[in-house]
Amino acid sequence: MALVFDIGIVSLLIAIGAWMIMARDTLVAVIIFVVYGLLMSIAWVRLSAVDVALTEAAIGSGITGMLLLSAAARLRQTEGAGARPSFPVCVAAGSLCALISAGLAGVVLLPADVAPTLAPLAVANLADTGLENPVAGVLFAYRALDTLLEKVVLLLALLGVWSLGSDRAWGGAPALGAYVPPNDILVFFAQVLPPIGIVFAAYMTWTGASHPGGAFQGGTVLAVMWLLVMMAGVARAPPISSTKVRWLLVAGPALFLAVGFLGFVIAAGFLAYPVDYAKALIVLIEIALALSIGVTLALLAAGPPERTLQP
């Protein structure tokens, strides 16, 4: 019975993916992409990966969709830019892609006597970390270095986006959202939803230690709430030279790095946790990381600075 549902989801995913590639209008293609992301998060739940489903719905479909939608709206005039390649090239590309798909499908069908898995190892040592969510254990205890480096990659991408503003606008604020009149319904939305969203974000970050959730999902909800507030004009986008913003950006990875170096002193090495304080340290890192990720993702979606500072 569940297989029938899976067949339905898989055929919808492939059909919507194909529709997105074939769509004529870029705005339509972006909307199809958002729908595709939400269907993909259902697929993740069917694969028993609920943390990934939350992340896909929030980041993969939500904030990426918003970013691409605003870019598509700004690039409406350039729809005719570039020519579609000729029919033989399309056929050649199509056959190459079909070959790659067939190869990947063959790899999927390769029989493995015992599927390789690290689940027993992950579960065996989870009690020492004090966590109950094995994915959080992998993210913050077993492969904490990957998470730290990923956070640094986010900051580097933000620096890259900031550096794409024109020289005149360096230190200014991103141009977000059109003017909305003060009694607008969007303003009402931006006043009602963010408190609820902040409670959700705090809950998701806190409960990520034992149930699906965690810093990335909570941080993304924070980022989206801040973006809503900026787009409705309830708060202005901060200039990128603002010290408060820069401290908030750096707080997460800095705390993570500090705890990592503390591991030299009180535990076995870099990013090692003492068994008694492991959960406390990890939850502290998750809270700081959620704040930092919220600010970073929102500024990544806001774009390069375009408005100069008022003198």
Next chain:
Amino acid sequence: MSGLLHAFTILAVSAGVVFFIAGTVGLVRFPDVPTRLHALTKADNVGLGLVVLGLLPYTGGLLGALKLVSVWLLTLLSGAIVTQLIARAVR
């Protein structure tokens, strides 16, 4: 007792699915954007409410039930506001 609960869930979720189908038919068949928005918000929100009602016996406690109902309320809120914004953008 549990047989009655199962029957209630199946009835409520089926009714919800019927409302969703009605909303989708409206989305496909209605002529312009305001009528389509009307069909979507009214039918889909009622459908979601019925599905949530049907799932309430399985949530395991008051907190889970409150979470499900809050999902429905938030969908109502955001659906109403986004409908207004889209209708105004089209007009």
Next chain:
Amino acid sequence: MNSATLFGFCSAAIVGLGLFGLIVSPHPLRRILAFNLLGSGVFLFFGVVARRGAAAGLGADPVPQALVITGIVVAFSATALAVALVLRLFALTDEAAPTSEADPKAGAEGGHS
């Protein structure tokens, strides 16, 4: 045929579709969309590997799940950087050639449809 294998076939098809879109799409923003599709197909493949590694009372192996979460976040940051580059590219070419906007558009419209 269990559900993990089915999703494996799905991921193969999506990788093929995304790669095709990446090669033949005319507009840079469509290529970014196709790149995201390709990425999500690869993540789905990881998910199939995780589902097959279900053991020790878990529904899926947690290590590939953590890798996919990291991958989704990094893919978003790459998309944000790519979108900023595309916007800047179009802004610069608009500044460089404001009068010749009409002709390429008319020519492309005729050849487009």
